[in-house]
Amino acid sequence: xxxxxxxxxxxxxxxxxxxxxxxxxxxxxxxxxxxxxxxxxxxxxxxxxxxxxxxxxxxxxxxxxxxxxxxxxxxxxxxxxxxxxxxxxxxxxxxxxxxxxxxxxxxxxxxxxxxxxxxxxxxxxxxxxxxxxxxxxxxxxxxxxxxxxxxxxxxxxxxxxxxxxxxxxxxxxxxxxxxxxxxxxxxxxxxxxx
Amino acid sequence: xxxxxxxxxxxxxxxxxxxxxxxxxxxxxxxxxxxxxxxxxxxxxxxxxxxxxxxxxxxxxxxxxxxxxxxxxxxxxxxxxxxxxxxxxxxxxxxxxxxxxxxxxxxxxxxxxxxxxxxxxxxxxxxxxxxxxxxxxxxxxxxxxxxxxxxxxxxxxxxxxxxxxxxxxxxxxxxxxxxxxxxxxxxxxxxxxxxxxxxxxxxxxxxxxxxxxxxxxxxxxxxxxxxxxxxxxxxxxxxxxxxxxxxxxxxxxxxxxxxxxxxxxxxxxxxxxxxxxxxxxxxxxxxxxxxxxxxxxxxxxxxxxxxxxxxxxxxxxxxxxxxxxxxxxxxxxxxxxxxxxxxxxxxxxxxxxxxxxxxxxxxxxxx
Numbered sequence: 167x168x169x170x171x172x173x174x175x176x177x178x179x180x181x182x183x184x185x186x187x188x189x190x191x192x193x194x195x196x197x198x199x200x201x202x203x204x205x206x207x208x209x210x211x212x213x214x215x216x217x218x219x220x221x222x223x224x225x226x227x228x229x230x231x232x233x234x235x236x237x238x239x240x241x242x243x244x245x246x247x248x249x250x251x252x253x254x255x256x257x258x259x260x261x262x263x264x265x266x267x268x269x270x271x272x273x274x275x276x277x278x279x280x281x282x283x284x285x286x287x288x289x290x291x292x293x294x295x296x297x298x299x300x301x302x303x304x305x306x307x308x309x310x311x312x313x314x315x316x317x318x319x320x321x322x323x324x325x326x327x328x329x330x331x332x333x334x335x336x337x338x339x340x341x342x343x344x345x346x347x348x349x350x351x352x353x354x355x356x357x358x359x360x
Numbered sequence: 361x362x363x364x365x366x367x368x369x370x371x372x373x374x375x376x377x378x379x380x381x382x383x384x385x386x387x388x389x390x391x392x393x394x395x396x397x398x399x400x401x402x403x404x405x406x407x408x409x410x411x412x413x414x415x416x417x418x419x420x421x422x423x424x425x426x427x428x429x430x431x432x433x434x435x436x437x438x439x440x441x442x443x444x445x446x447x448x449x450x451x452x453x454x455x456x457x458x459x460x461x462x463x464x465x466x467x468x469x470x471x472x473x474x475x476x477x478x479x480x481x482x483x484x485x486x487x488x489x490x491x492x493x494x495x496x497x498x499x500x501x502x503x504x505x506x507x508x509x510x511x512x513x514x515x516x517x518x519x520x521x522x523x524x525x526x527x528x529x530x531x532x533x534x535x536x537x538x539x540x541x542x543x544x545x546x547x548x549x550x551x552x553x554x555x556x557x558x559x560x561x562x563x564x565x566x567x568x569x570x571x572x573x574x575x576x577x578x579x580x581x582x583x584x585x586x587x588x589x590x591x592x593x594x595x596x597x598x599x600x601x602x603x604x605x606x607x608x609x610x611x612x613x614x615x616x617x618x619x620x621x622x623x624x625x626x627x628x629x630x631x632x633x634x635x636x637x638x639x640x641x642x643x644x645x646x647x648x649x650x651x652x653x654x655x656x657x658x659x660x661x662x663x664x665x666x667x668x669x670x671x672x673x674x675x676x677x678x679x680x681x682x683x684x685x686x687x688x689x690x691x692x693x694x695x696x697x698x699x700x701x702x703x704x705x706x707x708x709x710x711x712x713x714x715x716x717x718x719x720x721x722x723x724x725x726x727x
Contacts, residue, residue: 208685215709218692222660222716229679230693239680247606 171339172352173199176251178358179275179332184246187232187270189263190253193217194226201226208245230256234258237266245271254278255310265326268359273331275327280335280346280353282315300351316347319355332356361487367445367480373470376461377560380484381450382406382442384424386434387636388490394725395490396437396566396718397517398422399498402573402631403623405449407569408441409434422486422499424706427617428627431715436722437494444477446630454626455556465626467553468582470631474638478508482516492516492705494721496657499523499703500670501631504638511640519721520657521714524667524703526674527648527681528639533538536576537632540569544625562625567616569628574615579666579699648677658688660717662710665695666703690717 173196182204188197191210194217202208210228212218221228231239232255242308248271250263255278257263267274279300280286289296295305303310314322316335323330335342335350344351366376388395398408400421409420409427426432428438443451444468454469485493496517498506503525512519529537544550547565551558575583587608591597597605606612619628644650659682663675673691682689694715696702702710 209689215692215695219709219712219716222692222713222720225720227688227690229683229689231691239676239683241684244683288452344476 169291169339172336175336175339175341176249176277176354177204179203179354180247180249182206184208186247186249187211187240188249189249189267190250190256190280191221191226191228192252193215194221194228196249196251197221197226198224201245203277212220212333219302221232233263235331236262237270240270242269243272246273248274250274250276250278252279254276255314257310257312259324260312261322264322265330268326268328268357273356273358274328274354275354277336277354278312278314278319279310280316280350281313282317282347283337283351284348298351316353319353323355323357326356327360329360330355330357361484363483364478367476367483369470369476370473371471375445375452375470375472376454378480378482379450379456380442380445380452382440382484383408383420384441384488385439387436388438388488389725391726392490393438393494394483394492394722395488396432396439397485397493397496397509397653398426398432398439398441398445399477399481399496399502399509400441400444401498401500401502401707402628402635403619404502405439405447406443406451406592407449421703424644424704425557425711425714432497433719433722436725437718440484440488440490442481443656444472444631445480446634448622448624448625448627453624454553454630455624457574462563464556466556467626469626469630472636474504474508477634478512479506481505481509482513485516485571492518495519495521495525495718497521497523498525500525500700501635501638502672503564504635508638508640510657511652514656516653517657518661518724519717520655521660521717522636522675522678523662524664524670524700525678526670527641527651527678529635530674534707535571535634535684536669537636540572541629541632542626543568543572545658547625552627553629555625561620563620565618566623566625566628567613570616570619570623573611574612577666577700579668579697581666581697582699583608585697598680648681652678652681653685655682655685655687659690660713661689661691662703662713663693664698664700664710666697666700667700669700697707 186208188210192330248267286296333355336352337350366374368374370520404421407420408422443449454465496506496509503522511694544565547562549560550562641648642652663672679691694710696707
């Protein structure tokens, strides 16, 4: 989900001037955009060497950390917004990290591939795991070790006492607010801790 | 450069009429904004880059990092290397004469700290007409100086680059230093630090100090890969307790011998003590976050996964304290096999991050 429209849709959830922590920030494009277009400040967290280098190259502050080791480095409520964009599905301790995201940020934004998107359902009905533009991997080599749906996340959020401020689907960079669990390849949740 | 005025030291003592050896590379730009100060660690000097005319093997100790077209590009930056007080590579040290007595300092050379070195470096910058550095850069003990710069003179640099360093030494680290110091001090040739007047050099102590130091700069893996259990000669064991049997023994003895030929015993004591003493959080009840509140620079920290002398954990403590203070900081943890020595070696990821960071500093300069 590197498309500009999707990035802009997510950026709208970040108030101008926010202090932002972007977990799994990739090449830093999102933070770069937030800094330039919305006057935000903050840091990215990345494990991958090439992505860390890309962040340094574009002048985005980046901390090289393995998210599976937790967020002990960050204080409670030390950021206005914590982003987890296409990160959750790679985490072994996805629930712990969700709680950590809520602890460190006053608000959180999580976006991940929605496994209940209709083409995925169709593929499963045919008896095969989906291989799509959004989920381009085979079942045996996918880095997405957590597959979940829009509805699944609602349950997990409730279980962890998160208050959902807004949620919608994203498809081709457009917000999907009607039947997002079936109609969107990406699930987006904006929440705060209770 | 000669400094006649007394420099007050942290211990309460002072030193006057001292000399600082330094080298510069590149050209200071019109608004004096492109200066980069490089701080050295235990066994290094002001000669950070380049070779001396007619001396092929005289590369500076960080020549892979600093020079024309290198990550710290001297075509764009004015780089300053300075030898610290108490060292043995040109600046005033224990082998020089006390201006009051005319005697060689020896053991009477005042104890100097990281903070003292930074103050001395700041005076050098004053004389060079540099009010603000583009960056202060150092690895290991040099990184401690870079960090200390940001606390002692927060307005005098825009960036601080701290590589393979720590906010203080752990007990284990002080312990290694103490073993090295005891090896030197108990050498009969040490003469309480006044060996110069006896025409002696405590080489045995220096050799052992270097051997133990060297072990801690390497990783277990690299040592195994380089030497393993390889015998020095042939395939048969000698069944000797005192002859060199394994390659690693031969290597350590060689390193020790080489070191004892040029390094000063009192300098070794002074520099390891400066390492032990460095602890900016000490005056803040051990709270590093409060200690670093003064810093204003933008930071880059780099550590190496196999460095157990200055482990990534220690760099992360600095990163956390900077995050707590909402300072601009980037942190790269390089998965290199070479232990502490990695900071002096070529690793594409390490060099890439350093190059990119200094590129971004260069972009801020006036054309």
